Amino acid sequence: MVMAFGTPGRDPEVLRPRDPAEACRMKAALGAEGVFVAGGTLLRTQWESGAAKMPGALIDLTALPALDGIAEEAGALVIGPLVRLSDLVRSEPVAAGFPLLAEAVRRIGAPSIRNLATIGGNVASRTGDALTALLVYDAELIWRTERRTETMRLEDWLADPGAGEGFRLLAGIRLKRAGAAAGGRAGRIAGGFRKLGRREAFIPALVTVAVLGRLTEDGTLAGVRVAAGGGSAVPSRLRAAEAVIEGARVSPETLVRLGEAVAGEYRPASDAFAGAEYRRRAAANLIAAEWFTLCAPDRKEGEHDPDP
Amino acid sequence: MIERTNPLPAAADAAVISFTLNGEPVRLAVPPARRLIDVLRHDLLLTGTKIGCEIGRCGACMVLVDGRPVNACLTMMYQLEGRRVTTIEGLAGGAEALHAVQRAFLEEGGFQCGYCTPGMIVSAAALLAERPDPTDDEIVEALSGNLCRCTGYGGILRAVRRAVAIGREADGTG
Incomplete structure (x- = not known):
């Protein structure tokens, strides 16, 4: 027999699109009454807190298996937005090619949250902790609209999501292989990710920073990338900070100027727990400390710092 | 059904x-x-x-x-x-056959008020199913999404280590 439970008329209906184009049509037809859902972890917290109203319909993206999985492309890795955070952490190609992303995702939520939540949801939130790591890898976002596929650099989308955002669907995250990305000069790739929260684990970030570059054989840095985010601030690359150490040798003097550049450039958001000034200084110190550690002479290739 | x-x-x-x-x-x-x-x-x-x-x-x-x-x-x-x-x-095989993690929580007193205990046991059981001999760091990580407001976690961590030992004894490797 079938048992039946529930209160009629209180819960949203669940729509299962057959392909990304139909998902976009559903969203276009429903407007604010239809919401794309994958893991649903962030949405549930918004519904429970009252930050967002439960919509009339959930558009279930897990009906679209084409948006799942991690695929190798020529010179790139394409991560499907439906990949669960726990599966991303376990992915060998991600760990081997993009360890800062694996590290950032490993620090999101707790194991049970990572078993539900998807990387697509973390990106689509525009404040997820994976974004700083994705920014230093210069990730591209592949979007599906009802009629076509378009690609946009993550950095550009974060700066300006553009019009009609609700009617397009994240279909992939493309990460170009290093080597080409860091200028191809000899030396070793150096990168780090740091998350600062009010507890050691299972806490939203106050500040996240990610840095990436190449320590060349003559001791100078090339292809430097620096990004910061955390809290309700939309993460961004810090170009002035990058310019301070691009082509330079790390020294106490350059690190002081690097910290000043970060503090002058980064625009965090305050909340009840931490002010913008605290976050600015924390980001400056974390970024300077990360480069200091990465450029220490006794470090080996691929070495990865544990949490501070 | x-x-x-x-x-x-x-x-x-x-x-x-x-x-x-x-x-x-x-x-x-x-x-x-x-x-x-x-x-x-x-x-x-x-x-x-x-x-x-x-x-x-x-x-x-x-x-x-x-x-x-x-x-x-x-x-x-x-x-x-x-x-x-x-x-x-x-989780248990029946009233007479508690799961090793349940036994260990009882033996080690891994609870006070007991409200978080079912969740703790489920998380710990999932960890041990995947990694029968976890490190202390792996235990802490596996339980990082479970809050206890009574115990200070000492008894809980002891109970999980005890469950690991019970598993080893059952395997004949302990």
Whole structure:
């Protein structure tokens, strides 16, 4: 027999699109009454807190298996937005090619949250902790609209999501292989990710920073990338900070100027727990400390710092 | 198959969800976005799974879906179609055969008020199923989504280490 439970008329209906184009049509037809859902972890917290109203319909993206999985492309890795955070952490190609992303995702939520939540949801939130790591890898976002596929650099989308955002669907995250990305000069790739929260684990970030570059054989840095985010601030690359150490040798003097550049450039958001000034200084110190550690002479290739 | 009389009229917007619950196939007509925690506690009267924060922060409602821990307060029924759900009630082999983690929590006193205990045990059981001999760091990481406000965690960590030892003894490797 079938048992039946529930209160009629209180819960949203669940729509299962057959392909990304139909998902976009559903969203276009429903407007604010239809919401794309994958893991649903962030949405549930918004519904429970009252930050967002439960919509009339959930558009279930897990009906679209084409948006799942991690695929190798020529010179790139394409991560499907439906990949669960726990599966991303376990992915060998991600760990081997993009360890800062694996590290950032490993620090999101707790194991049970990572078993539900998807990387697509973390990106689509525009404040997820994976974004700083994705920014230093210069990730591209592949979007599906009802009629076509378009690609946009993550950095550009974060700066300006553009019009009609609700009617397009994240279909992939493309990460170009290093080597080409860091200028191809000899030396070793150096990168780090740091998350600062009010507890050691299972806490939203106050500040996240990610840095990436190449320590060349003559001791100078090339292809430097620096990004910061955390809290309700939309993460961004810090170009002035990058310019301070691009082509330079790390020294106490350059690190002081690097910290000043970060503090002058980064625009965090305050909340009840931490002010913008605290976050600015924390980001400056974390970024300077990360480069200091990465450029220490006794470090080996691929070495990865544990949490501070 | 669950064969109890349905105490409530079918909701107009219900969907039939088929999944496995504690080893038994079940079919339920429920609003598809209804939370698993509500179905377990209110509809099926399986109250071993506790409810705390309702936003995935406390871990009191931890269950296994296809062997992996998830928060039942965050899980919607349609997400369970075809899945295998295990609650604290389904962890033991029967009243006389407690799960090794349950035994260890009893032997080591890994609880005080007991409210977080089902969630702690479910998370620990999932860890040991995947890694029978975890490091202390792996134990702490596996329990990082379960909050206890009584114990200070000392007894809980001791209980999980005891469960590891029970597993080794059962294997004959201890």
